[in-house]
């Protein structure tokens with residue numbers, strides 16, 4: 001156990017000292033209080049938005065080089081402190097230490113990528129249809145962005161929302177998720193240390209009410225949200241009602257198809273990674289394993305062996321391969337869906353029982369369920385835990401049909417040695433991201449990220465696509 005952090009809001013460049021009625025716990029050992037937290041509300045959101053609004057003119061007009069330098073320095077600091085930040089992340093969220101450090105490095109890379117984006121050419125010169133007239137298009141900053149982040153990527157998601165917002169000259173009010181405020185707070189400190197002027201980035205810590213106050217604030221020009229579908233729908237309705245920009249990243253029920261011709265060993269490792277790493281708490285996790293009949297039983301047996309062998313334990317223990325769920329609520333959600341699947345006729349091949357380890361923590365046994373039907377709730381609703389089910393199909397066409405029969409459309413994967421099926425899958429899978437012979441989870445940071453159907457709403461996040469959400473285009477005509 002280590003010290004309990006005393007967190008505070010960051011508003012207008014200052015840490016605001018208030019009462020700290022909240023606590024965040026280490027999910028690996030709930031006796032360990034990671035942080036005591038303030039409970040922000042309307043007053044703090046008003047102050048943060050006012051600070052961001054006041055900082056907007058100078059930040060948006062600053063040389064792109066100034067913005068690039070700050071982001072580059074922040075990226076360097078994040079990467080230099082990967083051990084310390086990764087440890088905090090793992091203590092707070094429950095990812096294993098290698099996963100925590102890996103995510104920290106990813107955040108550093110994202111900051112550096114957007115340092116580069118700030119300097120890249122984004123405008124265009126065009127000939128007019130009218131002789132003698134010239135046209136230029138410019139990308140301009142929009143204003144104040146409200147960023148509402150989830151707990152499952154406590155540093156990478158804050159980074160991939162904040163970095164493009166700042167790179168293109170906007171200012172920010174961020175609300176981190178309840179279970180993981182300390183990592184976001186550490187990132188805020190680094191942005192300040194890297195030289196961000198006061199008011200450009202503000203952090204308000206609190207519960208859902210803070211998010212709602214950001215969404216409803218008349219001076220917030222755009223809101224980017226990652227989280228549940230239910231909250232996302234309210235965020236979109238609130239933002240659209242006052243014509244603010246909005247971008248949502250929500251859940252998935254991501255399929256992984258395994259065909260007869262797959263390299264079976266590779267298929268098993270791909271499923272293991274996609275379904276169970278990061279405790280299955282990734283919106284890109286593979287939760288439906290759609291396997292053709294000829295290899296189904298062999299695949300299930302091999303995967304079950306690997307799943308049963310996963311060492312579940314304290315996220316900071318070097319021997320641990322899978323950490324706990326982030327919270328009691330997430331742990332209970334997993335067990336609820338395991339029961340639902342069991343009652344619906346699913347066969348628990350491995351896992352499914354409550355885990356009691358030496359530390360009091362929110363541990364879930366990694367669980368594989370076979371003999372499930374595509375229409376069962378375990379195959380239609382997001383679990384967001386280390387639980388995967390298999391669906392037996394006769395051939396590729398049936399597999400594709402099952403894969404596409406979902407309200408979600410974030411990621412979809414296939415394991416096959418058939419070029420024909422791989423190419424067909426890339427074209428016909430109804431998902432924003434497709435993976436061939438790779439896990440559905442674990443994406444690059446310099447390319448677009450997002451889904452179709454109920455998974456996402458609005459412009460894509462990340463990489464070169466992020467400019468769409470964080471800038472507006474001005475078209476200028478001139479004649480001389």
Ligand SMILES: NC(=O)C1=CN([C@@H]2O[C@H](COP(=O)(O)OP(=O)(O)OC[C@H]3O[C@@H](n4cnc5c(N)ncnc54)[C@H](OP(=O)(O)O)[C@@H]3O)[C@@H](O)[C@H]2O)C=CC1
Pocket residue numbers: 148149150151152175176177178179206207208209210211212213215226227228229231232234235249250251252282283330333382383384
């Ligand atoms: N990457 C993804 O796609 C994610 C998906 N989820 C899905 O959501 C489920 C539940 O997780 P949960 O943490 O409860 O997700 P939420 O959607 O409740 O939380 C996401 C973020 O929204 C905030 N929030 C909560 N209520 C409001 C509101 N009314 N207006 C604006 N912001 C709000 C949360 O704050 P606070 O934490 O303080 O309540 C948090 O910062 C998971 O099981 C999973 O299915 C969750 C996280 C990430």
Ligand SMILES: O=C(O)CCC(=O)C(=O)O
Pocket residue numbers: 152153226281282283284440441442443
């Ligand atoms: O799979 C990844 O790398 C990203 C997943 C993600 O963004 C999420 O779970 O919210």
